[in-house]
Amino acid sequence: METYDTLLSSITSAEGPTRTILNPATGEPVGEAPVHTVEHLNQAIEGAAATQPAWAALGHKGRSEALLKAADAIERSAEELAQLLSREQGKPLNGPNARFEVGACATWLRVAATTVLEPETVVDDGQTRAELHYKPIGLVGAIGPWNWPMLITVWQIGPALRMGNAVVVKPSEYTPLSVLALISVINQELPDGLLTVISGGREVGARLSEHPAISKIMFTGSTATGKAIIKSSAGTVKRLTLELGGNDAGIILPDADPKAIAQDLFWGAFINTGQTCAALKRLYVHDDIYDAVCEELTAVAAAMPMGNGLDENNVLGPLQNKAQFDIVDRLVTSAKESGARVLLGGNPDYDQPGNFYPTTLVADIDNDNPLVAEEQFGPALPIIRYSSLDEAVEKANGLDVGLGASVWSPNLDAAREVAARIDAGTVWINSHGMVNPLIPFGGSKQSGYGLEFGVEGLKALGLPQVING
Template identity: 80%
Template sequence: METYDALLAAITPTSGATRTILDPATGTAVGEAPVHTVQDLERAVAAAEAAQPAWAALGHDARSAALLRAADAVERSAEELARLLSREQGKPLNGPNARFEVGACAAWLRVAATTVLEPETVVDDGETRAELHYRPIGVVGAIGPWNWPMMITVWQIAPALRMGNAVVVKPSEYTPLSVLALAKVLNEELPEGLLTVVSGGRDVGARLAEHPAVGKVMFTGSTATGKAIIRSSADTVKRLTLELGGNDAGIVLPDADPKAIAEGLFWGAFINTGQTCAALKRLYVHSDIYEAVCEELTTVAAAMPMGNGLDENNVLGPLQNRQQFDIVARLVEAARDSGAKILLGGNPATDQPGHFYPATLVADIDNANPLVAEEQFGPALPIIRYSTVDEAVAMANALDVGLGASVWSSDPVAAREVAARIQSGTVWINKHGAVDPRVPFGGAKQSGYGLEFGVEGLKALGVPQVING
């Protein structure tokens, strides 16, 4: 374990171009990030190619042991990593935020290391014996987002490494320090050249997506960027796992208990101050309990403190960047102008530093309103009234995305029946966004394709090979 200052110093460039990273809560400097180039990427890919065969040759057991040691290293530096994450991304230390994210990194490493993936005997009838194995891909490119920079990076690299691949990571330009620091800690337990972070701009990401030596790209981010990666990867027929934009719907059935579900609804929508791909972003509530749900949800939201993430009392923080702040503000104002009712929030302070937008609940809003139809990716939740379950399901399925969804009910059987009708990769019941490293996760429609986590996630980082004979 090292101090926060030592960790930051270890990732601070001593030469080359740099960019100052600002704290979204205060506007003050967090540190200097390297501005890597395409040439730096080429060197990283070459190093990965050189390191990968020996890593693959170690076998699953030795690679798993290294990942478990890497998880131990994350835990030794957990507080320092969480503090850096809070300062760079903005999320508070407490609640389901910075400390939670660093803990999740260790948890995902451990599950990736210990999940069993045995060869599968497909046919064995006395005449034919066919076995399905999974071999390393080679070099994997990992392109991550700014909202959960450490955790999603681990989602990408842990199964890739476990399956015998080398990884080159391209972090978001908004949150490179967190990923650089995480990789520094992980590399204490990994061979040199196996895991490299290239902190560059869009040109670096574009080259990674098209690089002939990269056999697979894992990407979490917008649907538009995902489509660009698909195009860039076509000439080399890369394997892809894409976790793209979502606009998750939640349906509250008329038998739900408004008070009992209010806190779950709140965190489903406002985890990481709403900056989560699989957060609850549009809530459909039956007219019989609409007013009660609005009242209970407002009570919970009003009690949640927002402020600087390093303050131990806060559980909501700023939006990570001004661009996202402006998107949320525009959508809320459009809702206000349309006649929707602002139950809470909608009035960001203009006399303080930081990108703070208050937790905002919007009722009596039309389903076609931009706040509902567009992914706001921030702390603003539209609450839409419905009359029949068929109507709610139709509205939930109307968009071209389908990452996650949820159904809220006192009747598990009824909830499952509705869940089966929703077009999304995951449907939660009486919770939202609760990902688990053992449970496959992926999107439907334009929310992407490919599965992460668990056995299916490991398979996605290997090349299937059938041995027949």
């Protein structure tokens, strides 16, 4: 196990230019991130190409054993990784935040290592026998975001490595240290050159997307960037898994108990201080219980402490960067100017250090208000009143994104009927955003395509081959 200082120095002592990473809670320096170039990327790809065949030759058993050891390595350095993650990303140590994220990295890696994927017999009628197998793709490029930098990196690299591929990772420019540290720990148990991090700018990401040696891109981030990757990857016909922007709707049916669901509603919306692609971002509540839901949710939200992530008492932190703070501030301001009713928050202290936006609930807001129609990606939730179920479903389906959604009711049959009418990759019932490493996850419409997690996630990182005869 490394100390925090040892871990940090191991990833910031590289020769060449660096960039200072600041703590979004305090503005103080966290460390110096290397600024890699396209030349560094080319070297990483050459090394990955040289290492990948031997890794593929290990077979599923050998690769799984190595990945299980890598999960153990994450757990040995869990507290040091969580401390760095909290400083760089801003999320608190406690709650469903930094320590939770690091622990989930080990869990997801273990599941990727141990999920069974057997050849599938598709026809065996005595005359014809056909089997479906999955072979390694070769080299995979993994481009990650700043909101869950460690965990989403593992979502990408775990199945890619398990299926026999080499991986080149390009982290967000906002959170490179977290990913560099995580990969450094994982690489204690992997062959040199198999898994590499290139901490560079947009030109590195663009080159990774078009590089002829890369056969698959895994990307989590904005829809706009996803579209750019689609275009740049087209020349080499790369396989893509894209988890893009969302604006998830939740529909509360009139028979729900506002007090009983308030805590789960809160975390569905405000996990990671709202900086989650599949967080609850629009809440539709029936007239009959609208006021009660507003009251109960406000009581829960008001009791959740926000502040520096290193304070063990906090469960909400700052927005990771000033650009995101400005987006949330603009959208809440537009809601206030429209006459919507602010139940809580909406009054940031612009003079305090850090990118803190207060937990904000906005009621009596029109469905076409920018706070509803645009993805806020922060701690502000609009609560929209509805009278008929058809109206709620129409509004929930009214945007061009469809990552997740949720339905809230004690009547599971009724909730499932409503869920089936919603255009989203995942619809949760009486929860929101609870992902599971064995349950496939992916979006619809402009929230992307391709599935992650479980058997389907492994298949997405392999080349299907039919052996017929």
